[in-house]
Amino acid sequence: MYSKTQLAFKYLSYFFTSSNGKGHGVHSPFVFNFITKILNDKTPYPEYEKVEKLRKQLLADNIVLTIEDFGAGSAVAKTNSRTVASIAKNAAKPKKFAQLLFRMVKEYQPQTIMELGTSLGITSSYLSLAKPGAKLVTMEGAAEVANRAKKNFQILDLQNYSLIQGNFDHTLSAVVNDLSAVDFAFIDGNHRREPTEKYFLELLPKTNNESILIFDDIHWSSEMELAWETIKNHPSVRCTIDLFFIGIVIFRQEFREKQHFTIRF
Numbered sequence: 203m204y205s206k207t208q209l210a211f212k213y214l215s216y217f218f219t220s221s222n223g224k225g226h227g228v229h230s231p232f233v234f235n236f237i238t239k240i241l242n243d244k245t246p247y248p249e250y251e252k253v254e255k256l257r258k259q260l261l262a263d264n265i266v267l268t269i270e271d272f273g274a275g276s277a278v279a280k281t282n283s284r285t286v287a288s289i290a291k292n293a294a295k296p297k298k299f300a301q302l303l304f305r306m307v308k309e310y311q312p313q314t315i316m317e318l319g320t321s322l323g324i325t326s327s328y329l330s331l332a333k334p335g336a337k338l339v340t341m342e343g344a345a346e347v348a349n350r351a352k353k354n355f356q357i358l359d360l361q362n363y364s365l366i367q368g369n370f371d372h373t374l375s376a377v378v379n380d381l382s383a384v385d386f387a388f389i390d391g392n393h394r395r396e397p398t399e400k401y402f403l404e405l406l407p408k409t410n411n412e413s414i415l416i417f418d419d420i421h422w423s424s425e426m427e428l429a430w431e432t433i434k435n436h437p438s439v440r441c442t443i444d445l446f447f448i449g450i451v452i453f454r455q456e457f458r459e460k461q462h463f464t465i466r467f
């Protein structure tokens with residue numbers, strides 16, 4: 203992974219070279235709608251409060267969980283036991299991005315949602331609440347973390363999820379096989395080049411014109427930047443949106459020419 207200083211320089215470069223986040227000069231109706239209706243939507247949806255209340259409880263929870271290390275996902279802990287509070291602080295997506303995913307699900311209405319990397323279930327909860335009628339499949343390798351996520355889902359009374367516990371390398375292909383389509387997926391675990399490219403290729407056969415894939419931490423390391431380049435260049439990808447901390451992949455055929463946007467958020 204990049205050092206804090208390297209990341210700060212990268213972020214500054216993103217900040218000063220990205221489009222201003224207001225949609226000026228964006229000719230694609232899809233991307234213009236994304237910016238004006240979703241990215242800049244400041245509505246305080248009631249679901250936000252529910253999930254953030256849970257996050258607050260987890261941030262104060264000093265129970266220690268044993269975690270297996272499945273990849274390069276943790277920038278902080280090297281040991282295999284961490285408090286719930288530390289996991290909530292370091293692994294869960296901050297509310298700015300988790301709430302953006304919530305708004306995307308609300309707007310695009312996917313039937314099938316996947317998440318690779320449940321952790322304590324903060325972002326999964328946002329995805330579930332955004333469309334209770336959708337099917338959410340969330341996947342987590344660490345058994346104690348997965349069990350805690352299940353408890354959290356019970357607290358929020360979520361009904362539309364299944365949590366698959368196990369290493370993605372062993373569980374993903376069967377899960378994808380069982381789904382009729384992957385309409386929306388958040389890939390947020392095992393932040394290394396080869397697994398990230400592999401997960402992309404495994405999800406691809408079940409994507410369609412409206413599918414959206416979101417990759418976390420695309421600028422976190424040179425490996426992740428290479429993976430992001432490979433994904434951007436794949437022939438089936440028609441448009442990408444780089445928000446620095448996440449990268450969004452779109453397959454819509456209305457993009458006759460491949461287009462890449464970098465937007466300030």
Ligand SMILES: C[S@@+](CC[C@H](N)C(=O)[O-])C[C@H]1O[C@@H](n2cnc3c(N)ncnc32)[C@H](O)[C@@H]1O
Nearest residue numbers: 272273294295319321324325343369370391392
């Ligand atoms: C960054 S956290 C996910 C955070 C969560 N999406 C959120 O925003 O609340 C990544 C999770 O992926 C899990 N993970 C990483 N590599 C994995 C693998 N190969 N198989 C299964 N789980 C894995 C880790 O155990 C960790 O809990």
